[in-house]
Amino acid sequence: MEFLTLLRRGVAASAVAVALAPAARADSFDATVVAGHPPVFLWVKTLSETFIPAVNAALDGSGHSIEWMEAYGGTLAKVGGELEAIEDGLAQIGIVSSLFEPSLLSLQNVTYATPFGSPDVDIVFGTVDGMHNEIADMRGLWESHGMEYLGGGFGLEDYLLMTDFPVDSIADLQGRKINAPGPAVNWLKGTGAVGVSGNLTTYYNDIQTGVAEGVIVFPTAAAAAKLFEVAPYVTRTGFGAQYAGAIVAKKSWFDALPAEVRQAIRAGVEDFALAYRAGLEQRVVGAFAAMEAGDAKIGTLSPEARAQWAQALPDIAGDWARAQDEQGLAGTEVVNTYMQKLKDAGVVLPRDWTVE
Template sequence: MARKFMALFVGALLALSFAGIAQAKTLRFQCVYPETAYAGQTTTYFADQVNKMTNGKLKIKVFWPGQLVKSREALESLKSGMIDGYSGSFLYFTGVFPEVNVQWLPFNWSSPAEAKDILLNKGYHKVFAEAMSKHGVTFLGSISVATMGLMTKFPVNNLADLQGKKIRAFGLEALIVQALGAAAAAIPGAEQYMALQRGTVDGTDYPWYTLKKYKLYEVLNYVSSPAYHTPGVIELAINTKVFNSLPKDQQEAVKKAALMAMNRSFDMSPAWDKEAIEFAAKKDVKIIELSKDELNLWIQKLMPLYEQTASKSPYCRQLVDILKANMKARGVKF
């Protein structure tokens, strides 16, 4: 009798154990940035928080650039379920998702704190999420990638200094440099070091922290401030069917972890920028601060891009209106 009881007891324990294993689920997230990049670190943080909050019942496995799909294939792969989630910019997909261009309009916010307030409290995320939902994708949140803007081999004190120069930029960034009077060169980020070294281009539109991480200080001499994007913002998203298939408590864990990751990245942005500025000074890369009048002139030159972008879709119009209302409130004239 005792043996029979023990056998039943052990069997019950095994059944519970296997049930726990069966309930565990792993989601595959593709990150388009290296693991060591700030965005990669934030994505890892997000995955760790999901694992902790679900006691291991839901795990996020992060795959790095090219491990699952190519960056430009990520949206279709996400929609089809080939990957479960995505961490990176939707700028790769502006042909079908023009709304992402809005947050890359130049000088749209002046600090990480202001950006976070617009995204979370002014209705921006709500509209953005609705636009993304039309593609079978659930928007989880934004991730800051720190300050991004114009870095050059030559000093830029005014618009005249940009005339006839060639800047590495693509997409909306190319339209920005063209509006300011420079020519744009669509050179991949991985190839820009050699292009700058050889003089193929005279500057780039890229995150400040890459002066150190990508050793761009070796081929650049000046940084223009304020930057176009303070900070630049990318996306964290998940396949809607996959998200809806999760138990409610796991859905809440994913959303909470995404918000925590967002807050962490925006809160750390000033420190990332400070590190970049201090590093630039050590390497004799000069930060040139535009005068207030010169900055206003740049903004006037760039404002037509807001209307061009707003015309792309009703969602774009709503998002641009949110940005312009905030800019007007802080005294920007346009």
């Protein structure tokens, strides 16, 4: 009798365990995903329309799920405030633009210190992404703020020059006032042009009122702002595509997730990268079509003129690298690694920024 009682209890316990097992595996995790820009920007649109669905699809059937709360366009963090929002635990994952964190994420801005690189977004974004796995300081900068670097490097397409006068060589820039964003002001040094710091909200009016006579800008922004109306001469200078940031997560939150969930998030990041780059290429084609329709005069700087411009610049990369080295960071290693990887990819550089 005692044996039968124990047997029944064992069977009952097994039945309860089987019944409860699915519930135990069916964990749901809350995640607020943040971006300072609104969804009209491609990286935010791709975060919402590709990354999140891809993670959900990867989790399908795993017994795990994520309840997403999307906070874009300044609802939780302003542009440049995403890192702090995740660091403070207000969000668990999101897009962080290293471009807007030149002090905290200095090494990630290597492309802005090495102008006239590659116009190929796949090469540029993929190279800087991969360098995070090779150079400890690059990943370390994120980790020093409690971030897990997930990848999905995104950025901006090949920068160009738009002016209200024709440009065939740097001689045409002598004495001209040119708007440029942040670090791109350095791309004008030694050319005879006068760099005028500005941003997308001021470019049109600055050129229209004579504060500036041109701007260094990327095509998709130029077309959207209709800069061709005030600066109809579009010169494809080949400044290069620029890495601007990636998807990161709060490390303590990410590390506590089950392996299947972490793997699903990484899979979503890979899908994000592919979709973003494909979408960017389509937008660039559309941008040039819009500028042509607006009677822009589009030309390309000759290889000789491009080389002359690149060689006229001071040692931007060397100065930047040494400044990083002095702070105990691998500035020289980052520049030299980036240069070598571009050359290995077959990129023809009008100036090799390798630091001696």
